Amino acid sequence: QVQLQESGPGLVKPSQTLSLTCTVSGDSISSGTYYWSWIRQPAGQGLEWIGRIYTSGSTNYNPSLKSRVTISVDTSKNQFSLKLSSVTAADTAVYYCARSGMVATDYFDYWGQGTLVTVSS
């Protein structure tokens, strides 16, 4: 059974960089079959796709966040990571990592439980 688990600081100061890691179990990131994404959800609001990475390291980002986002992969640890720079209160959200590619590039079949990140001084 595939499982994804987000980890990282729950509180980030404005203007700093948000850093999260997603640890994957039950599947190998290096298998080359799937894409690995970050998605966020502000409290009481909808879902926003942040970006994805493939095993090769190729990435795609949401144009609305592209200038501030970096997603990377560490196949040796079966993890992928998110960095979001210059954060503001508007970046406060639950951040999910998710897998896609079984059905289509961006159909997300497995999700982590999510981690709340609050941007506040």
Next chain:
Amino acid sequence: DIVMTQSPDSLAVSLGERATINCKSSQSVLYSSNNKNYLGWYQQKPGQPPKVLIYWASTRESGVPDRFSGSGSGTDFTLTISSLQAEDVAVYYCQQYYSTPPGFGQGTKVEIK
């Protein structure tokens, strides 16, 4: 970007009755080369991540009860819960995966009347 718009924002349905959620995309998500609609539906309960229900607009994920069904093509889609159960109380999202960035509707909250 393709914009996804759901209606209504919320609805209250009696147990055992039908619930219908609509989703409209700002452009077609039907891929002509394979005749597939790149449209999925998710269910999200409080404090939980979204759970997959339907892909290709009408194909149920394994384990999803058959009271859930999806229909539509092109730009207009519907999720139907044929006989609402208490455990179906949740927010439902449609999502297009036709183009990048993938986009979600704003969600429809389903409650018991």
